[in-house]
Amino acid sequence: AQKITQTQPGMFVQEKEAVTLDCTYDTSDPSYGLFWYKQPSSGEMIFLIYQGSYDQQNATEGRYSLNFQKARKSANLVISASQLGDSAMYFCAMRIQGAQKLVFGQGTRLTINP
Amino acid sequence: NAGVTQTPKFRVLKTGQSMTLLCAQDMNHEYMYWYRQDPGMGLRLIHYSVGEGTTAKGEVPDGYNVSRLKKQNFLLGLESAAPSQTSVYFCASSLRDDSGNTIYFGEGSWLTVV
Numbered sequence: 001a002q003k004i005t006q007t008q009p010g011m012f013v014q015e016k017e018a019v020t021l022d023c024t025y026d027t028s029d030p031s032y033g034l035f036w037y038k039q040p041s042s043g044e045m046i047f048l049i050y051q052g053s054y055d056q057q058n059a060t061e062g063r064y065s066l067n068f069q070k071a072r073k074s075a076n077l078v079i080s081a082s083q084l085g086d087s088a089m090y091f092c093a094m095r096i097q098g099a100q101k102l103v104f105g106q107g108t109r110l111t112i113n114p
Numbered sequence: 115n116a117g118v119t120q121t122p123k124f125r126v127l128k129t130g131q132s133m134t135l136l137c138a139q140d141m142n143h144e145y146m147y148w149y150r151q152d153p154g155m156g157l158r159l160i161h162y163s164v165g166e167g168t169t170a171k172g173e174v175p176d177g178y179n180v181s182r183l184k185k186q187n188f189l190l191g192l193e194s195a196a197p198s199q200t201s202v203y204f205c206a207s208s209l210r211d212d213s214g215n216t217i218y219f220g221e222g223s224w225l226t227v228v
Binding site for chain 2: 044045047101105
């Protein structure tokens with residue numbers, strides 16, 4: 001069975017600092033994708049970044065990057081130069097190729113302090 | 115630019131009442147999903163559909179039924195609501211199940227059963 005673990009229930013960071021949100025996953029399938037979603041207080045789920053299991057380079061999208069360490073089965077999200085608007089819940093998720101569902105972690109609540 | 119639209123956004127039900135949540139997507143996606151989100155538990159898959167006329171059970175299907183009569187619509191029904199079904203419900207859609215295809219979410223529907 002697939003499983004996603006986010007060990008940080010909450011994090012507090014000063015504005016403009018970089019922040020790393022941890023995510024580890026468990027699967028025996030060689031082909032999978034890893035996703036990060038942001039959920040602000042308004043509730044919607046916003047897609048941030050995707051990493052494929054066969055991708056050689058870490059994914060980047062603007063201020064977001066994914067630190068993919070396949071041997072350790074970790075897919076940490078790095079946000080550079082954090083902003084007040086980054087305060088939200090962040091979910092790591094995994095999808096196995098051929099599977100119909102996205103499996104989510106429990107989330108990390110990030111608070112950016114001015 | 116609608117994407118995934120859910121109605122209603124808020125609803126209060128009495129125990130034993132029935133209701134239907136409607137999800138509509140305009141991206142011509144084959145796959146559609148219903149998730150529920152509860153505090154500390156991330157998102158859990160209720161039911162999903164891989165195409166018009168097909169549905170399948172997810173992790174937590176009990177107490178819910180679904181139908182996909184048209185490709186763009188996916189309905190979630192509660193026949194006899196229970197307080198345990200108080201939750202935030204998210205509809206989502208994606209192209210076929212390759213692991214790299216992003217799943218897009220609606221804005222959520224807040225349901226309270228009293």
